[in-house]
Amino acid sequence: xxxxxxxxxxxxxxxxxxxxxxxxxxxxxxxxxxxxxxxxxxxxxxxxxxxxxxxxxxxxxxxxxxxxxxxxxxxxxxxxxxxxxxxxxxxxxxxxxxxxxxxxxxxxxxxxxxxxxxx
Numbered sequence: 001x002x003x004x005x006x007x008x009x010x011x012x013x014x015x016x017x018x019x020x021x022x023x024x025x026x027x028x029x030x031x032x033x034x035x036x037x038x039x040x041x042x043x044x045x046x047x048x049x050x051x052x053x054x055x056x057x058x059x060x061x062x063x064x065x066x067x068x069x070x071x072x073x074x075x076x077x078x079x080x081x082x083x084x085x086x087x088x089x090x091x092x093x094x095x096x097x098x099x100x101x102x103x104x105x106x107x108x109x110x111x112x113x114x115x116x117x118x119x
Contacts, residue, residue, distance in 0.1 A: 052079060055086045059097040067104070078107060 052061060068075040085091045095103070 048079065048083060051083050051086060055082055055091055055094060056100070057094050057096045060095055060100040063097055063100055074104075074107060078103065 052064070056064070064075055064079070082091070082095065
């Protein structure tokens with residue numbers, strides 16, 4: 001009976017070692033995939049910034065950077081629109097700060113004014 005217990009323990013040890021090895025491989029693969037994903041995201045961001053440098057004046061880029069802190073979704077949407085326009089050749093010149101302000105105003109949802117009238 002002791003040999004059977006020894007064999008079972010040996011099988012359990014081998015199985016545990018195999019599971020640990022597989023788990024380590026999976027973790028390594030996940031880490032590598034996450035690293036590659038982060039690299040791709042960083043490369044896309046660098047390309048986006050390079051395009052924005054070409055189509056925006058320094059003042060307009062500054063405004064976008066400042067606005068990104070408070071309204072990241074709005075800025076992301078605007079950046080994608082500007083890049084799209086630039087890639088299709090529909091931007092005749094660099095966008096300056098005033099033009100950027102106008103674009104931002106158009107993108108803002110209309111605010112409703114509520115007034116309370118007391119009788």
